[in-house]
Amino acid sequence: MSHGKSNELMGSSTESFEDAMAQILARANKTLRGIRALDVINKHLVVSKAGQLEYYVRAYLQFDMTPPDQLHL
Numbered sequence: 001m002s003h004g005k006s007n008e009l010m011g012s013s014t015e016s017f018e019d020a021m022a023q024i025l026a027r028a029n030k031t032l033r034g035i036r037a038l039d040v041i042n043k044h045l046v047v048s049k050a051g052q053l054e055y056y057v058r059a060y061l062q063f064d065m066t067p068p069d070q071l072h073l
Contacts, residue, residue, distance in 0.1 A: 020057040034064030
């Protein structure tokens, strides 16, 4: 039986929305296994007074969880 979980995460970048999503995945890959999907909820762009762009992505990250009988406790 497969167990899954979904967490809402934020990513940001000065490059692009795609890079902001890559930041989310890069951070998640450090601690999670079995990442299945990244569902984008919202994207927005902030423009500073100096004209600098900051791309933000809010997304649900879906990943598998290890069944309790397979945990290494």
